[in-house]
Amino acid sequence: MKSLVIVESPAKAKTINKILGQDFSVKASIGHIRDLPKKEMGVDVEKDFQPSYVIIPGKEKVIRELRKAAKEADRVYLAPDPDREGEAIAWHIASVLSDSRSKAKTEKIYRVTFNEITERAVSEAVKNPKKIDIFKVDAQQARRILDRLVGYGLSPLLWKKVRRGLSAGRVQSVAVKLIVDREREIEAFQKEEYWNIDLQVEGSMPPQFTARLSKYHGALVINREAEGKERFLIRTSEYAEQIAREIEKETHTISKIEKKERKRSPYPPFTTSTLQQEAARKLRHTAKKTMMLAQQLYEGIELGEEGAVGLITYMRTDAVRVAPEAQLWAKEYIGKRFGRDYTPEKPPVYRSKAGAQEAHEAIRPTDINRQPESLKPFLSKDQYNLYTLIWNRFIASQMSPSRLEQTTFIIENMAKTLEIRATGTVVRFDGFMALYTESKDEIEEEEGGILPHLKAGDILKLIEINPSQHFTQPPPRYTEATLVKALEEKGIGRPSTYAAILSTIQDRKYVLKTEGRFGPTELGVVVNDLLVDKFPELIDISFTAKMEDELDSIEEGKMKWVEVVKEFYKPFSHDLSEATKTLGKIRPADIPTEIMCEKCGMPMVIKWGRHGRFMACSGYPNCKNTRPLESQGTENTAQITEEKCEVCGSPMLLKSGRFGKFLACSRYPECKTTKPLSTGVKCPEDGGDIVERRTKKGRSFWSCSNYPNCIFATWNKPVPKKCPNCGADFLLEKRDKVGETTVFCYKKECGYTEKVQIEEAVPSVNQ
Numbered sequence: 001m002k003s004l005v006i007v008e009s010p011a012k013a014k015t016i017n018k019i020l021g022q023d024f025s026v027k028a029s030i031g032h033i034r035d036l037p038k039k040e041m042g043v044d045v046e047k048d049f050q051p052s053y054v055i056i057p058g059k060e061k062v063i064r065e066l067r068k069a070a071k072e073a074d075r076v077y078l079a080p081d082p083d084r085e086g087e088a089i090a091w092h093i094a095s096v097l098s099d100s101r102s103k104a105k106t107e108k109i110y111r112v113t114f115n116e117i118t119e120r121a122v123s124e125a126v127k128n129p130k131k132i133d134i135f136k137v138d139a140q141q142a143r144r145i146l147d148r149l150v151g152y153g154l155s156p157l158l159w160k161k162v163r164r165g166l167s168a169g170r171v172q173s174v175a176v177k178l179i180v181d182r183e184r185e186i187e188a189f190q191k192e193e194y195w196n197i198d199l200q201v202e203g204s205m206p207p208q209f210t211a212r213l214s215k216y217h218g219a220l221v222i223n224r225e226a227e228g229k230e231r232f233l234i235r236t237s238e239y240a241e242q243i244a245r246e247i248e249k250e251t252h253t254i255s256k257i258e259k260k261e262r263k264r265s266p267y268p269p270f271t272t273s274t275l276q277q278e279a280a281r282k283l284r285h286t287a288k289k290t291m292m293l294a295q296q297l298y299e300g301i302e303l304g305e306e307g308a309v310g311l312i313t314y315m316r317t318d319a320v321r322v323a324p325e326a327q328l329w330a331k332e333y334i335g336k337r338f339g340r341d342y343t344p345e346k347p348p349v350y351r352s353k354a355g356a357q358e359a360h361e362a363i364r365p366t367d368i369n370r371q372p373e374s375l376k377p378f379l380s381k382d383q384y385n386l387y388t389l390i391w392n393r394f395i396a397s398q399m400s401p402s403r404l405e406q407t408t409f410i411i412e413n414m415a416k417t418l419e420i421r422a423t424g425t426v427v428r429f430d431g432f433m434a435l436y437t438e439s440k441d442e443i444e445e446e447e448g449g450i451l452p453h454l455k456a457g458d459i460l461k462l463i464e465i466n467p468s469q470h471f472t473q474p475p476p477r478y479t480e481a482t483l484v485k486a487l488e489e490k491g492i493g494r495p496s497t498y499a500a501i502l503s504t505i506q507d508r509k510y511v512l513k514t515e516g517r518f519g520p521t522e523l524g525v526v527v528n529d530l531l532v533d534k535f536p537e538l539i540d541i542s543f544t545a546k547m548e549d550e551l552d553s554i555e556e557g558k559m560k561w562v563e564v565v566k567e568f569y570k571p572f573s574h575d576l577s578e579a580t581k582t583l584g585k586i587r588p589a590d591i592p593t594e595i596m597c598e599k600c601g602m603p604m605v606i607k608w609g610r611h612g613r614f615m616a617c618s619g620y621p622n623c624k625n626t627r628p629l630e631s632q633g634t635e636n637t638a639q640i641t642e643e644k645c646e647v648c649g650s651p652m653l654l655k656s657g658r659f660g661k662f663l664a665c666s667r668y669p670e671c672k673t674t675k676p677l678s679t680g681v682k683c684p685e686d687g688g689d690i691v692e693r694r695t696k697k698g699r700s701f702w703s704c705s706n707y708p709n710c711i712f713a714t715w716n717k718p719v720p721k722k723c724p725n726c727g728a729d730f731l732l733e734k735r736d737k738v739g740e741t742t743v744f745c746y747k748k749e750c751g752y753t754e755k756v757q758i759e760e761a762v763p764s765v766n767q
Helices: 010-020 060-072 084-097 119-127 134-161 172-188 237-249 272-283 287-299 324-338 372-378 381-397 437-447 480-489 495-507 522-534 541-555 561-582
Strands: 003-007 024-028 076-078 109-111 193-202 209-216 222-224 230-232 252-264 402-412 418-429 459-471 511-514 517-520 591-596 603-609 612-617 639-644 651-657 660-665 674-676 678-682 689-694 700-704 717-719 731-737 740-745 753-757
Touching: 003 010, 003 060, 010 024, 010 119, 010 287, 024 060, 060 084, 076 084, 084 109, 084 134, 134 522, 134 541, 134 561, 172 480, 172 495, 172 517, 172 522, 172 541, 193 237, 209 237, 237 459, 252 418, 272 287, 272 381, 272 480, 272 495, 287 381, 287 495, 324 381, 372 381, 480 495, 495 511, 517 522, 522 561, 541 561, 591 612, 674 689, 678 717, 700 717
Parallel strands: 003 024, 003 076, 076 109
Antiparallel strands: 193 209, 193 459, 209 418, 222 230, 252 402, 252 459, 402 418, 511 517, 591 603, 603 612, 639 651, 651 660, 660 674, 678 689, 689 700, 717 731, 731 740, 740 753
């Protein structure tokens, strides 16, 4: 008789079947086979929250096949993924196989887990089978029941009080709160003007270099205080010019040269969170896409005659542990490719965060012989890019640290009333940066350029002095990478849930991603404010993090799942009851317009309805005239802005069309005024707005809003930042490759260029 192995996915089944051979039959459950019912809560709150599981519709045939195969097998190995969700799937399969309708005995059902789908790992797991970890099952069950209690409690409330069809989740609602809170920080932000003074100077040896005024009469030009606050010394152009004139009259001497040599250690190999963040920054992948591709690489890719092969270890992990054998082959590879200096004496040891499952490994390649370039013919472009990222990160994590020498020139005038500093970094040994090039570029940007070989006492010649105006910037909106990072830092959700959280809050139309950054929709703000007001504990960040810790404790056998659910449900049900009794219908405020109703002559207003905003007569109920904001407009394609129509004074709507985003009058079709969306940059030719446009083939370019009277245009994206070299009003951005860009002055005669990291250095022009 054959042994039966049951996994979740057909791809995984194919890879494992190739490894185990003819003595094993491998079948897939295709995910979960049982769950709570869709049309009822399925949790008995009066009987210790006992769940009522049902067969998922459409899985009946799968279960019949599994029962038949289990009946004929001498042993059954349950091999879903090695996490809570996988353990729960295994438990549900075991329950179905050993029930009264099946002849399979519990004694012949075993659990096997492996962190990579390789011959060694799978064979070892089958030789050493275990029993199902009921604590992991309890932790998954507790999460599922908590989410069901919240969903089935809040959804009817939102239907009654806000709009039909709405729903809310326990963890997703906290993620929306982060985005709403950040948006309000941005709206409340008061920008401050400040000035820097840069000097282009020359010593006795080339090259010329740039230095910056750091102290003026003993006071710091920019003083960074506690809690990240900053105080600025130079706040006006007049004061900046006054100081610049004083500097021009002085003789400047290098009073001191400071040299510091330091090491920079490589980054640890990827966890789920750091993989999602890095793939978002470097590859522009969503968390959902990253996890889909990683799942494919883990479960197996067809490599020609070799068949299906698992290329990476399990991708849902918060540990940075690396197996000793993997460290050994990484050491051999590094020695052969880079040389002995790049191989540390002892393999590096990285510490996982508290609570991480050290039974898991970090995400790494499964075989040193499968280098990215050799697999390129078998992988899609996205699979190849992600595999390369994982490969480079892992190999770099096992390499020697880099050695950097940072040099600072401290420059003073004769009276020592001015202190000017120039800093540069020389990479003495690149170490891991020889492979992980993004980190090298980051260093160059952070630490400054190369300084000439000068000595203390050298007098410098002033070539040019450049006061530059700046404004403090509000905190940026969250990107996929920064939101995942925030969720992890605040303990909201777990690695396996981040992608689902980001997808869910967008699917529910509570947030909208524009230019790669999350902003709340009007609906998201309304629902968030309701939850903050009526369910403060549910949406509290520290409370949600505490719940995650308690789920971890259930998994470790330290807490009982029923007690955790009971402790949560009592205050939640009380808040729910009170909100249902006291809360009235919630509607966002009407927006007045100057449009007159064609039926009664009263002003029209923009109102809130079940399908979003619409136009209605203010004379309701005497006049019931309504109309859509625009024939093709919906809440998610037409957002109301504060800008007014230049022709009729009505609110303008932010729309998306075939040639990109634009503003359109809400009075359409009576008023057909439209205008391109401004970037916040003024045209250097005539002072018009620089706006984004698209060619018929969809390529973006930027031009003056007064076209065709003004023909200024550029293919490169304008950045609202003054040129630090010549003071020109804006720079241009040119994307070089994934993860980096060049900004340069639009004035060709200036010649200023600068390499920067996209996310940090290039602000969103429409933020």
